[in-house]
Amino acid sequence: TAIIEARDVVLSFGQTPALRGADVAVNAGEILAVMGPSGSGKSTLLHCLAGILLPDSGEIHFAGRRLDSMGEAERSTLRRDRFGFVFQFGQLVPELTAEENVALPLLLGGTRRAEALKQARTWFGRLGLDGLEQRRSGELSGGQAQRVALARGLVNRPEILFADEPTGSLDSLTGEQVMDLMVTVAREQGTTVVLVTHEPRVAAYADREVIVRDGRVHSLAAEGIGAERI
Ligand code: ADP
Ligand code: ADP
DSSP states (O other), X not given: OEEEEEEEEEEEETTEEEEEEEEEEEETTOEEEEEOOTTSSHHHHHHHHTTSSOOSEEEEEETTEEGGGSOHHHHHHHHHHHEEEEOSSOOOOTTSBHHHHHHHHHHHXXXXXXXXXXXXXXXXXXXTOTTOTTOBXXXXXXXHHHHHXXXXXXXXXXXXXXXXXXXXXXXXXXXXXXXXXXXXXXXHHTOEEEEEOSOHHHHTTSSEEEEEETTEEEEHHHHTXXXXXX
């Protein structure tokens, strides 16, 4: 059964249509890859599902509720408590240590500092980051920084992890390490993952792939669209 769903979502940026009737349903515990060419609307779809952008029309359903009819405050609380995010460029706060970056979602949610840092540190061993707790982002390799960003995305044990080109800034071997870890942890915790990528090798980690073209979502099987045509 779907935990999150977009129904006939339309969204334009001024005169530029980004989504033109996008439908997608993600099942609980599923890892869904959202593929498609640059500019097709993948990131916009992810932002709508996550309640960051509001559609011009259409519906977003999350856990039986209409996300698109909630106010900004409620959506913001939902993102903080129930969603996790990983982006292409880790977007770590450079002034903070790695463990402080990982603890950030907990601190913003009101967890006291000592407890938040304690929980944050449990992720370092799991993600192969032992000993890097006190580093700042400038002192981490690209792969290490992206694993810290992954830890930050998972630290609040989100129901859904939204990952937008999480390997886009990494070489393919480092990208595969990050994907292995993401998928392993997601499976262990039953986390649903919405993974935006234009790389077939990254999409191969998912349970299912959909393709966004011109602001609409196509399923691979139904459309018979091969990845080689992207
Ligand atoms: P993708 O993630 O598939 O590359 P996007 O969702 O980022 O596609 O973009 C879809 C379309 O919307 C593109 O034409 C893009 O230029 C446009 N777009 C995305 N974000 C904005 C924005 N903030 N302002 C104006 N146009 C945007
Ligand atoms: P992605 O495809 O991963 O979204 P982009 O480089 O297309 O990467 O977009 C990066 C950021 O710029 C996004 O936040 C997107 O919303 C914004 N953006 C994309 N296209 C435009 C545009 N034409 N005008 C303004 N902002 C844009």
